[in-house]
Amino acid sequence: MMVKVVVGLGNPGMRYVDTRHNVGFWIVDHLASNIVWQQEPSFLWATIKSNEDLLLIKPTTYMNSSGVAVIDVLEKFNLIPEDLLILVDDIHLDVGCFRFRRRGSHGGHNGLRSIVEELKSSQFSRLRIGVGQPPDPNDLIGHVLGAFLPEESDAIDIAQASAGVLCWATLGIESAMNQFN
Secondary structure: OOEEEEEEOOOOOHHHOOEHHHHHHHHHHHHOOOOOOEEOOOEEEEEEEOOOEEEEEEEOOOHHHHHHHHHHHHHHHOOOHHHEEEEEEEOOOOOOOEEEEOOOOOOOOHHHHHHHHHHOOOOOEEEEEEOOOOOOOOOHHHHHOOEOOHHHHOOOOHHHHHHHHHHHHHHOHHHHHHHHO
16 A cells, blocks of 8 residues: 655644645645544644545644655655655745646745755655735735735635645546646
8 A cells, every 4th residue: 555645834823824825734634624633743644544545744843844844754654755745835826726746846935945955855746826926026925924815715725626636646646737737
């Protein structure tokens, strides 16, 4: 039986729950509804049993240190970067757009940068979730740490993103890209 790992990026704590930076957590929470989470020092995890074991991960580190949690997960479960799908917010995509990628650069995203640095590899899949450009280009931090506008919230289809994640886990990245990009 193969194990796949889905890591939703975000910041821990109530202060960040509804922020754009935490959309990765939203998808993991949707997938894990009614599942008991287990605690490790740098991450929370849950398992969905099906044809594959699917580990759902929420780092308890802050976004910019996400790589610490990801490397801990891979070491604990004896996995490799190719077993990963990282769920990450992306300001370069319109709000609500999803884009699966087989691999790539960190694209300036500090959470992805941390993961690439810790793994010494960018050979992992990612689902980029559009959170839109900041109205003020000089306030990127305020934008990603801010909440979605009411009219934007409806554009984020968490159920559709979750279906894409399950497609990736069972059929692979090519199928996920073909069906959900």
